[in-house]
Amino acid sequence: MDLITTQKQKAAIEAVKHIEDGFIVGLGSGSTAAFAIEALGNRIKTENLHIMGIPSSYQAFQIAINCAIPITTLEEHPQIDVTIDGADQLTCELFLIKGGGAALAREKIVAAASKLNVIIADQSKKVSRLGMNNQFVPLEVIPFALTPVKRKLAELGANPIIRETKGKLGPVITDNGNAVIDSYFGEIVNPAELSVVVKLIPGVVETGFFVGLTDIAYIGTDGGVEKICATKHL
Numbered sequence: 001m002d003l004i005t006t007q008k009q010k011a012a013i014e015a016v017k018h019i020e021d022g023f024i025v026g027l028g029s030g031s032t033a034a035f036a037i038e039a040l041g042n043r044i045k046t047e048n049l050h051i052m053g054i055p056s057s058y059q060a061f062q063i064a065i066n067c068a069i070p071i072t073t074l075e076e077h078p079q080i081d082v083t084i085d086g087a088d089q090l091t092c093e094l095f096l097i098k099g100g101g102a103a104l105a106r107e108k109i110v111a112a113a114s115k116l117n118v119i120i121a122d123q124s125k126k127v128s129r130l131g132m133n134n135q136f137v138p139l140e141v142i143p144f145a146l147t148p149v150k151r152k153l154a155e156l157g158a159n160p161i162i163r164e165t166k167g168k169l170g171p172v173i174t175d176n177g178n179a180v181i182d183s184y185f186g187e188i189v190n191p192a193e194l195s196v197v198v199k200l201i202p203g204v205v206e207t208g209f210f211v212g213l214t215d216i217a218y219i220g221t222d223g224g225v226e227k228i229c230a231t232k233h234l
């Protein structure tokens, strides 16, 4: 197994320790979150826990089913105990970019409904400033609005690119039937401010900025797992 995969697994195992019997758990999307779903499935089996999961994407739903995790909905359980999810980039202030798997809208809904949000990542995701290393910010956009949204983003100085599928021609369509624009802003000085500006563009359903939502992050490293807590929890 390569070093990055091992780092993801270590972070996932640490995060799953937050889950207690009877919890409703938000299930994040992406390859790192998949390790947490698998680790949760193992804990349910070996410790006979009564847990229900709320998947943040069709991918998370499928993995949860394969791991025999009972599924519930936000209608039945509008308050989630713990959500564990991955990130594309994060800073030590726990500002995040998410949406590399186009699940950002549901991921944010699940995060906002959670008492505790735990983010897991390998070391490559930790940066001093969001947008470094040519990292784009994914935006979920109503297809009718794609061109006007791109124009507004260009006016803000971004380079917006409609995400195309792999294995099928045409744009990516999210689990909500929308498109995704990957916006290159360069290094982002004030993600909180920019996220509000972008969210206000008509047609933008959600942005990949996650600001003020994360409580704890576990970053897998070669030597162990680094823990970062939001200031409010220190």
Ligand code: 5RP
Pocket (backbone or CB within 6 Å): 028, 029, 030, 031, 032, 033, 085, 086, 087, 088, 097, 098, 099, 100, 101, 102, 103, 104, 107
């Ligand atoms: C999906 C996400 C993922 O959590 C993010 O892209 C990280 O994925 P991975 O763990 O595969 O690197 O936000 O929309």
